[in-house]
Amino acid sequence: MTRSGNAILSSVRREWRRLRADPWDLAMLTAIPLALYLMTWWIFSAGVARDLPLVVHDRDQSAMSRSLIRMLDASPGLQVVLAANNEAEAFRLMRARAAFGLVSIPSGLQEALQAGRGARVQWAYNGQFASHAGVMTRDVRMVVSTLSAAIELEGRLRRGAGTVQASAQVEPVRIRAATLFNESGSYLPSLAMPVAFSLLHIFVALAAVTALGREFRAATVDDWLGAADGRLGPALLGKLLIPLAAFVVHALFLFVLFGVVLGWPIAGSATAMLAGTLLFITAYLAAGAFLVAYTSSLRAALSACAFLTAPAFAFAGQGFPLLAMPTSARIWAESLPLTHYLQLLNNTWMAGAPLHAGLAALAILLGFTLALGAAAHWRLARRMNQPATWGAA
Numbered sequence: 001m002t003r004s005g006n007a008i009l010s011s012v013r014r015e016w017r018r019l020r021a022d023p024w025d026l027a028m029l030t031a032i033p034l035a036l037y038l039m040t041w042w043i044f045s046a047g048v049a050r051d052l053p054l055v056v057h058d059r060d061q062s063a064m065s066r067s068l069i070r071m072l073d074a075s076p077g078l079q080v081v082l083a084a085n086n087e088a089e090a091f092r093l094m095r096a097r098a099a100f101g102l103v104s105i106p107s108g109l110q111e112a113l114q115a116g117r118g119a120r121v122q123w124a125y126n127g128q129f130a131s132h133a134g135v136m137t138r139d140v141r142m143v144v145s146t147l148s149a150a151i152e153l154e155g156r157l158r159r160g161a162g163t164v165q166a167s168a169q170v171e172p173v174r175i176r177a178a179t180l181f182n183e184s185g186s187y188l189p190s191l192a193m194p195v196a197f198s199l200l201h202i203f204v205a206l207a208a209v210t211a212l213g214r215e216f217r218a219a220t221v222d223d224w225l226g227a228a229d230g231r232l233g234p235a236l237l238g239k240l241l242i243p244l245a246a247f248v249v250h251a252l253f254l255f256v257l258f259g260v261v262l263g264w265p266i267a268g269s270a271t272a273m274l275a276g277t278l279l280f281i282t283a284y285l286a287a288g289a290f291l292v293a294y295t296s297s298l299r300a301a302l303s304a305c306a307f308l309t310a311p312a313f314a315f316a317g318q319g320f321p322l323l324a325m326p327t328s329a330r331i332w333a334e335s336l337p338l339t340h341y342l343q344l345l346n347n348t349w350m351a352g353a354p355l356h357a358g359l360a361a362l363a364i365l366l367g368f369t370l371a372l373g374a375a376a377h378w379r380l381a382r383r384m385n386q387p388a389t390w391g392a393a
Helices: 003-021 025-030 032-043 065-073 089-097 110-113 130-158 163-170 187-219 221-228 232-261 270-295 300-311 328-332 337-350 355-383
Strands: 052-058 079-083 101-105 122-125
Touching: 003 025, 003 221, 003 232, 025 032, 025 187, 025 232, 032 052, 032 187, 032 232, 052 065, 052 089, 052 130, 065 079, 065 101, 065 130, 065 163, 065 337, 079 130, 101 130, 110 328, 122 130, 122 221, 130 300, 187 221, 187 270, 187 300, 187 337, 221 232, 232 355, 270 300, 270 355, 328 337, 337 355
Parallel strands: 052 079, 052 101
Antiparallel strands: 101 122
8 A cells, every 4th residue: 555545544543543432423423414314304204285274264154155165175285274253363373373374255255156246265374484375375276266167167058058168168278287307296305305415514514624623622633643644635534534434325325215215216317416416525524624724723613614504505596596696695605515516406316417417516516625625735734833723722
């Protein structure tokens, strides 16, 4: 084995001894992240939101209004929790989070429909909960449209129109909707999977910060470099190889969990996903080393790590469109490796993009790894000659 190889191996052995002596650091590489991945899966395990509670204020008290209530309750995304006596009671339930929407049926509904006049059913929902509102609005509109079409069709049939002719008159222009890439609308691939990989990037950066920062806090930099024959490059590689191997295993676990166990296989280039995930991990290992090198303190590096990783998912374009963000927020989002990795994840895993479509994201992730890694190495090389900075908190 070459001199560099021996130095790296010696550094790895030293880091492994340190981890075995610190069960909490070892757990941060093993059990704790795995538990959180499984918790994320468990939270979204239902896949599709069902039986979201809504309250109905029925002022008509007719066979038609009762039929509408039954149809609402039978819709998979809705559950009628109460037919309220008045709107004040309905809003009280909504403020108490016992319901997230209100269907108000006007008096005279059945009479107006029988006379051939139109009627308006009011739908009010709690806009604080966008995901609730989207699911419930879709189902309420579908139920009301179905009931309206059935009434119109029945009326035309009574007036002597044929079934085909009546159907065409009721809906002369139809829309044929096709859901792409997530036909069932499941939250597992659209939210649970990105959240799980977002957790991964937090633990990767934290592992690098902790592994490197402890050497400076404990003023054991000489021992660390000595294990690698005094060479910073092999010492740094040896320090980070164990977390790299651990989190590659974590990523493969997530691939198996979502791709095999939960039935969402990679639709596009598996090569792009595997290469992108490896570069994603190395980018955040380099970012962790960069934070320690430039803060000169484990405590400050941990704070900076939290600032960098904890809110990153909010800027990644999963919950709010990236293109709709203000310029400053967009710049910050584009400066995070997570944003580019999740774009690769969405395009390749779910949308079936081929390898060449992911090359730009792969190049960006490689750029993060090389730039942050080189900056960290340059700064650490200077700090090796500043023992006065060792031992900082």
